[in-house]
Amino acid sequence: MTKKRTDMVTADRSKFQNNMEYQGNHKKDPGMISSTSTMDVAPVEFKAKAAEKKGDMSVVAKKDVITLPPTTTIMGAIKTMTSKGFRRVPIADAGTKRLEGIITSMDIVNFLGGGSKNLLVEKYYKGNLLAAINAEVSEIMQRDVAFLTSKASISDAVEMMIQRNTGGLPVVDEDNRVCAIFTERDFLNLMADTIDYDSIRNYMSTKVKTVPFDTTIEEAAKIMVSRGFRRLPIAKDGILIGIVTASNIMNFLGSGKAFEKIVTGNFHEAFSEPITSLINKDVVWASPEMDLGDAARLMIEKKVGSLPVIDNDVLCGIITERDFLRAVY
Structure with missing residues (x-):
């Protein structure tokens, strides 16, 4: 057995929603480009489909x-x-x-x-x-x-x-x-049934940065702004345990929970809590071979803006609504 690298972030699938039923269930149009197509061909098919969508x-x-x-x-x-x-x-x-x-x-x-x-x-x-x-x-x-x-x-x-x-x-x-x-979500809704030509492996972001589970809300906010990410995977002991989004942090304030932490009125008191208090632990995930269309439909059904991509229990990437835009641009 190959020894697993210790610098990789793994995933405990028992805590995640199993989405394998999405793979292979959607019937492909035989005229669509297969998942073995090269990157310089698949986007052309996608762009053509996008152009066919009527309406301004x-x-x-x-x-x-x-x-x-x-x-x-x-x-x-x-x-x-x-x-x-x-x-x-x-x-x-x-x-x-x-x-x-x-x-x-x-x-x-x-x-x-x-x-x-x-x-x-x-x-x-x-x-x-x-x-x-x-x-x-x-x-x-x-x-x-x-x-x-x-x-x-x-x-x-x-x-x-x-x-x-x-x-x-x-x-x-x-x-x-x-x-x-x-x-982006409107675009995903429009195009979800037209993009079953390739796997998400070719379009996902592979440079995934995780943050430790004991990161505070304030620290996570700074990381989001400095990196330009609105979502951060959270890891504990090398295992992916959830994802926090900019909306999670905003909702923390909007729900009034932030004010329960304030004693003197200083905002640092509200956001010194660990980010794990906000994360969605029921993470919806995908495998790298999932079709783009299946991934789009899964994101729409689960009302999420991204999917961590897990291969052999290792976090190997993430695909977001933005990646679908880049696939046609």
Whole structure:
């Protein structure tokens, strides 16, 4: 038997949801490119399928978009995002509905101690979280917002999301009023049944960085912002035990649990808890040979934005909604 490397992160599958039934159950179109296709051919097939999808943003983007005025408090924005399950909300003028900015879960993580936006807490509110969360969301929102017009195509949306490194784009009308939103998840829903030509091995990210189980929430927030990741696999004794996301950290504040930890009002008290208190331990995983389409459908069914990829009980990669965009771009 080959000796297992000690520097690898392994996975206890008994704690994870078994997703092997997804593999091989979806009937392939015999005209699709097989999983043995080379990387320079498979994306062409995917791009062709994407181009066949009819409709511009006026047809495919979500019309029931929720916007918030810039005067909304940061806590108000967090509660809206938490209750609706949103990772982003456009900020628009209360009267005209014209786009002014956007707030994302990563902006919230940045604000909570992960990066430069935390200066609002430290400098202007002397570390007092209770005071800082009542500041207007305009203080931390993104102002240079990428957006689409209602006439933009799906291909236009994918290209812009990749170029601007964003997971969602507001859609505006001719008067710059927010009328819809298009996200990575919307793209996944549109394309899930058209991409059974290759395995996720060829598209997953293989440079997976894990963090120790005793990492604090504040430390995890800083890692997310510095690395540009909105999800972090958590390991204990070399074993993958769960994944924490930017939304998990945002929900910690939105649920009110963070305030139970505060004695003096300082935000460090709230976020000194170990990150394991927030992680989802029922991790949904995939094998490297799973079809892209099966992976997409699994992510949609389980309502997750990523799948850790496990091969012979070793964490060998992760595939995210963003990787599906890159597959066609």
